Amino acid sequence: xxxxxxxxxxxxxxxxxxxxxxxxxxxxxSTLPLRTALPMLVxxxxxxxxxxxxxxxxxxxxxxxxxxxxxxxADALASGAVRRAIGVTLLDSVLVMLLAVVGxxxxxxAARTSRHKWLKGLIWASVLLPFWMGVVxxxxxxxxxxxxxxxxxxxxxxxxLIRQPLxxxxxxxxxxxxMTYTMLPYAFLAVFPSVGTVNLDLxxxxxxxxxxxxxxxxxVVLPLIRPGIIAGAAIVFAMAIGFYVTPVLxxxxxxxxxxxxxxxxxxxxxxxxxxxxTSVILLVIALAxxxxxxxxxxxxxxxxxxx
Amino acid sequence: xxxxxxxxxxxxxxxxxxxxxTACSGGDTSASGEDTTLVVASWGAYFTKAxxxxxxxxxxxxxxxxxxxxxxxxxxAANLQAxxxxxxxxxxxxxxxxxxxxxxxxxxxxxxxLPDDLKAEFTSELGDEAVEDFGFTFSNLGYVIAxxxxxxxxxxxxxxxxxxxxxxxxxQMIATLPLLNLSLAEMASGVPAEQIPTHEIDLDRAFAKLKxxxxxxxxxxxxxxxxxxxxxNGEADMGIAYSGRAFSLAENxxxxxxxxxxxVYNPGFWNVVSGxxxxxxxxxxxxxxxxxxxxQAKWAEMTKYSVPNPKAFDYMDDTFKKQLxxxxxxxxxxxxxxxxxxxxxxxxxxxxxxxxxxx
Numbered sequence: 218x219x220x221x222x223x224x225x226x227x228x229x230x231x232x233x234x235x236x237x238x239x240x241x242x243x244x245x246x247s248t249l250p251l252r253t254a255l256p257m258l259v260x261x262x263x264x265x266x267x268x269x270x271x272x273x274x275x276x277x278x279x280x281x282x283x284x285x286x287x288x289x290x291a292d293a294l295a296s297g298a299v300r301r302a303i304g305v306t307l308l309d310s311v312l313v314m315l316l317a318v319v320g321x322x323x324x325x326x327a328a329r330t331s332r333h334k335w336l337k338g339l340i341w342a343s344v345l346l347p348f349w350m351g352v353v354x355x356x357x358x359x360x361x362x363x364x365x366x367x368x369x370x371x372x373x374x375x376x377x378l379i380r381q382p383l384x385x386x387x388x389x390x391x392x393x394x395x396m397t398y399t400m401l402p403y404a405f406l407a408v409f410p411s412v413g414t415v416n417l418d419l420x421x422x423x424x425x426x427x428x429x430x431x432x433x434x435x436x437v438v439l440p441l442i443r444p445g446i447i448a449g450a451a452i453v454f455a456m457a458i459g460f461y462v463t464p465v466l467x468x469x470x471x472x473x474x475x476x477x478x479x480x481x482x483x484x485x486x487x488x489x490x491x492x493x494x495t496s497v498i499l500l501v502i503a504l505a506x507x508x509x510x511x512x513x514x515x516x517x518x519x520x521x522x523x524x
Numbered sequence: 525x526x527x528x529x530x531x532x533x534x535x536x537x538x539x540x541x542x543x544x545x546t547a548c549s550g551g552d553t554s555a556s557g558e559d560t561t562l563v564v565a566s567w568g569a570y571f572t573k574a575x576x577x578x579x580x581x582x583x584x585x586x587x588x589x590x591x592x593x594x595x596x597x598x599x600x601a602a603n604l605q606a607x608x609x610x611x612x613x614x615x616x617x618x619x620x621x622x623x624x625x626x627x628x629x630x631x632x633x634x635x636x637x638l639p640d641d642l643k644a645e646f647t648s649e650l651g652d653e654a655v656e657d658f659g660f661t662f663s664n665l666g667y668v669i670a671x672x673x674x675x676x677x678x679x680x681x682x683x684x685x686x687x688x689x690x691x692x693x694x695x696q697m698i699a700t701l702p703l704l705n706l707s708l709a710e711m712a713s714g715v716p717a718e719q720i721p722t723h724e725i726d727l728d729r730a731f732a733k734l735k736x737x738x739x740x741x742x743x744x745x746x747x748x749x750x751x752x753x754x755x756x757n758g759e760a761d762m763g764i765a766y767s768g769r770a771f772s773l774a775e776n777x778x779x780x781x782x783x784x785x786x787x788v789y790n791p792g793f794w795n796v797v798s799g800x801x802x803x804x805x806x807x808x809x810x811x812x813x814x815x816x817x818x819x820q821a822k823w824a825e826m827t828k829y830s831v832p833n834p835k836a837f838d839y840m841d842d843t844f845k846k847q848l849x850x851x852x853x854x855x856x857x858x859x860x861x862x863x864x865x866x867x868x869x870x871x872x873x874x875x876x877x878x879x880x881x882x883x
Binding site (some may be wrong): 296297298300301302360361364365366367382386387465469470471473477478481483484485486487 | 874881
């Protein structure tokens with residue numbers, strides 16, 4: 218590796234010389250000069266301004282200038298539907314966050330420590346396959362599994378564990394399960410970098426000095442992977458509160474997420490001002506979550522978690 | 525390119541530059557047609573396919589007017605509103621606008637009123653009930669009570685019976701349509717079906733009635749697919765269903781009984797967009813559709829929706845036509861909704877509905 222890198226400048230210099238350049242070749246560097254870097258950043262900057270900054274500013278502006286002005290927020294919060302949707306969204310998202318982070322950490326730890334190659338492969342495959350599957354496919358699979366006459370209820374009935382089929386579809390249980398399945402890969406991928414850096418000799422040392430298995434996990438492993446866990450939790454929560462398709466398909470019309478109420482306002486009632494205000498509320502909750510997480514573990518951990 | 529003046533020169537170059545030539549003759553030349561492309565908004569999937577295959581293509585073949593179909597399921601009003609605001613109306617026609625939307629759009633001036641002569645022509649062709657000021661009905665169906673006969677011994681034949689709360693173990697479903705549900709609730713409270721078309725709903729009473737039924741409603745369906753699925757996997761044993769979908773469930777093995785009695789007729793409408801780029805050609809297309817019962821029959825067989833021309837039944841299979849909402853025996857059992865009242869009160873109704881369902 219080293220030799221390759223040190224040889225490079227000579228190659229470049231040689232190439233330049235044969236083309237008759239009398240300029241002295243600068244040593245190769247991974248840092249681009251400003252006049253090259255800036256133009257390369259322009260498309261990104263334009264895209265950012267056009268598709269992120271402008272809509273956000275416009276949304277904020279509309280939410281306080283159209284309709285009843287700042288009263289849009291009062292309108293939104295005066296609605297029982299909006300309040301309940303916020304409650305359902307936050308509660309379900311917290312549950313999804315807990316399940317996904319616990320599951321993701323367990324899987325990441327198993328993938329890190331297992332001595333069996335096939336097991337590691339299986340874990341990675343089972344995490345990444347749903348990650349790549351379309352959201353409708355995943356939800357449809359859950360709708361089939363959780364149906365009143367679906368495989369889960371049939372199996373439980375056949376085993377004699379229940380007498381009546383369980384009410385699974387169109388309940389918060391279905392929404393939390395479906396969303397957890399979708400968010401598990403994000404939690405796994407956020408936790409895995411932290412888990413990967415844990416020196417496994419520390420475990421032996423801890424055990425050697427008399428710590429129990431549980432104590433080792435709680436006092437040695439957990440502090441080491443804390444940044445990954447917090448990053449994972451923040452990412453999962455911030456994404457979860459914006460969910461739309463899963464709550465509609467698995468939860469039905471009577472347990473709405475905020476996104477469903479916003480969609481009502483836009484497409485059914487044409488009430489853009491209230492939709493804008495509700496969207497800003499959703500956005501503020503998401504940003505506040507990320508801010509708390511960044512404060513707790515630093516931006517680097519969150520960035521690391523995002524890969 | 526060279527410019528073409530009308531007259532002798534026109535004939536000489538007509539063959540090679542037909543598109544240019546007709547463009548130069550200016551304005552809306554849809555009657556002769558050749559370069560006109562109508563833009564029709566439709567519902568996507570097999571619906572668009574049927575309109576393309578049985579209505580648009582034969583029409584193009586006969587008149588030379590091309591038809592482009594864009595899919596905008598359930599989003600006609602939102603799209604038109606946006607096009608109008610941007611001062612850039614791109615659509616000419618709406619394929620089967622849902623009734624509440626059609627009345628609302630007519631009220632908002634988003635769709636064109638029929639010219640008097642055309643309205644008279646449609647009425648004589650399709651009958652009085654199929655024609656409104658803003659268009660004629662198409663893709664009609666019934667909202668009917670449907671029951672899974674494996675699970676339900678006596679299928680309710682009135683809304684009183686459907687809203688019965690004496691048996692809380694019932695697993696029922698209902699659509700997420702405020703006007704429909706409030707009207708059904710009023711029928712359950714004793715308003716006779718024949719008064720519903722002009723009845724002003726007592727919102728407090730109707731919502732109270734729906735609230736009583738709410739614990740028994742296991743599914744609030746938002747699409748026909750969802751309704752079918754709920755019947756298939758036992759989520760619901762009886763429900764307010766689209767008639768066409770209920771029959772196709774039965775054909776595919778779920779034992780479904782359809783109750784036309786106490787049902788509601790739900791028309792769609794062909795409309796011409798107000799300020800459309802090709803108004804004349806758009807009306808010409810509607811005229812073509814109205815006058816081609818055989819095309820309507822084929823369209824109906826593909827989509828399972830009913831069509832307005834009574835002569836269309838002559839081209840249909842005997843079992844099939846008796847499953848359609850416009851078949852006289854069925855039609856006379858269905859009531860219609862008071863859309864004019866809904867247009868006036870939709871703001872309040874929709875808000876209260878949202879609070880009721882989501883709150």
